[in-house]
Amino acid sequence: MSIDQSMHMPIRWIVSDVDGTLLDTHQQISPYIQQRIRTFTERGGYFTLATGRSLMSVQPFIELLHLTNPLILYNGAKIYDPLQACFLEEQFVSKSHVQWIFNHYYSIRQPFDLDLLVFHQEQIYCTRITPRIQCWIDKEQVEVQVITLMGLEHIAEQITKMMLLGEPESLTLFQQQIEFLNTVKSEHDILEILPFGINKGTALQQLITMTGSQPDEVLAVGDHLNDVEMIKLAGHGVAMQNAHSDLKQVANWITVKTNNEEALVEIIDHVEQSWTEQYNPVIR
CATH class of the missing domain: 3.30.1240.10 (Hypothetical Protein, Haloacid Dehalogenase-like Hydrolase; Chain: A; domain 2)
Known part of the structure; x- marks a missing residue:
């Protein structure tokens, strides 16, 4: 698949899965990816995570990447605000x-x-x-x-x-x-x-509403079946090269590289290239 050039609205958000996407197979985030995420946010972009992991498991990444935007945890069951250190949304299994x-x-x-x-x-x-x-x-x-x-x-x-x-x-x-x-x-x-009716896609829709954004301003990237609804909802749904074949089928495009080859840099490059000199990505 190729990048859909018909989407002209600048991408303001990168919503990234963790395992198999942000992390390599050694559960590490390369120093270069860390630096590129910092530069991306300094330029006005918004970066956050959407993961099946718990807060306990994700907290080290919040601190390492200095994340300040709400995160999707537990595959959509919770949305966490790292600035207020509280959950904005919580759903439970019946x-x-x-x-x-x-x-x-x-x-x-x-x-x-x-x-x-x-x-x-x-x-x-x-x-x-x-x-x-x-x-x-x-x-x-x-x-x-x-x-x-x-x-x-x-x-x-x-x-x-x-x-x-x-x-x-x-x-x-x-x-x-x-x-x-x-x-x-x-x-x-x-x-x-x-919880019934909950997935990363439903949580991403809540996040979009909370921030006053539009789906076309969001790029979501993942690698497995728990990312399907999120990839479908985002205006720019991306599957990793190492992703499950079913996820690749619903993605707008597929990275050339894998999570072990810093594919997230490829995504950041694409988003930054989508910006024009007049674009100033400030949340409305």
Whole structure:
């Protein structure tokens, strides 16, 4: 695909996914990308993140990149304002859906070999630390508390999301059995259960409304299936070269480089080139 040159409104926002997009496979942001993001914002652009990660996991990136614009967290379930240090929007999985997962967890775990993580009030819980969960903890650099299933049932309200870790085939089979829930694969081995009707696209629409922007002023970039709705909504939807094939199908264009080749620089270059000398990107 090629860049759609019919979009003449200057791009003011870059909304970037984190894993597989901003970060390389070593979970690092190169010094050059850091510098280019700083320069982009100094010139008047707006940069923010849209991720499935929790605030605990994203906080180091907020500090590293000096982010000041609202961020989309938990795949759209929360919007966080780093300047006010508060959530502007919060959505929760319905108690009936949470209870259904809890009631079926042991029968689910054995045949499908799935590990469960529960996100509640900025804490993460599980019933046991398996090698698979430990690998996820190491990647995300977060703390996870071990709790009994009965203990989980006591926090069934205000759960932001639930996450199942397992083999891709098992997750696909299980996802087909719970079509009544709002689920998305955020990585090949992660299935997330989100509040009903919530995704990165619904959160991006809220962010656009909050800032008085227009979709055509927004470039959104991602690499996996949890980015589909966001990519569709943005006036400029971009898929990484390393993205899932289904995401590439809905994107306006695809980067030449991968996340390991600083593809985000390619995106910043494109946005800055879209500006004219008369353009002054100030939020209305």
